[in-house]
Amino acid sequence: MVELAKTPCDVLVTDFAMPEPGPDALDGLRLIRRVRQEWPSIKIVVLTSVSNVAILRSILNAGAIGLVNKAEAIELVATAVRHAGIDRRYVSGSFVTALAEAGAETESSPEEPRLSPREEEVVRLFAKGRTITEIAKALNRDVRTISRQKRDAMNKLGIRNDPGLFAFVRAQGLG
CATH class of the missing domain: 1.10.10.10 (Winged helix-like DNA-binding domain superfamily/Winged helix DNA-binding domain)
Structure with a gap:
């Protein structure tokens, strides 16, 4: 978070699950939510190998504009960044398929299901x-x-x- 405060940027590319080097380190949904709160104009692209549809949906709901499967071609990261730069959502093909099978939208902000x-x-x-x-x-x-x-x-x-x-x-x- 210190780097974001010192270095202005348009797009943040982050891994969903990073090893925590210190007690204040953030990753995952906490990081995405914090960036959205403190730097709302920064577009977030998330790299992950997570295939859990509920978590993928949560990543998008938390404010990520790009979602790239680490198992797919590395060139997709650049594609996601280009999309983010023009404020357009990008989701890797395998994730689109998984979200579609689960009935989740990928073009507009997917609504997280509400549990009773x-x-x-x-x-x-x-x-x-x-x-x-x-x-x-x-x-x-x-x-x-x-x-x-x-x-x-x-x-x-x-x-x-x-x-x-x-x-x-x-x-x-x-x-």
């Missing part, structure tokens, strides 16, 4: 390592209800498995 308060509560507890049975007991609900709420939340987010749900919760800072 109960779904969010179940997801948070599950991400903290609680089992469905433990959550049901703690919330005084039926196991089938908790299971359905978890499944509904995952469907809304476009997440297909538990590791994907854990990754989403970690990326969002919900856990």
Whole structure:
């Protein structure tokens, strides 16, 4: 963040997950949100190998204008930067496909699905390592209800498995 304050730029290219060199280091969604807040005119291009649709959607919702898959050709970074320079969104082909399969828009700002308060509560507890049975007991609900709420939340987010749900919760800072 110090470099951005010292060096004016039009486009910031960043990796989604960078090793944290210090206690104040930012990456992922926290970095994108902070840049959007402090330097709203800077366009953000994010490089990532993440394939979790919910996280990809969150990256775009947080304010990234470019989203490049690290597994695709490196030349796509330059393409994304050129698009950002003319205020046009660029999303790698593989991500476009994944977002389209999940029903997420890529041209306009994709709207993040809203979880109900109960779904969010179940997801948070599950991400903290609680089992469905433990959550049901703690919330005084039926196991089938908790299971359905978890499944509904995952469907809304476009997440297909538990590791994907854990990754989403970690990326969002919900856990």
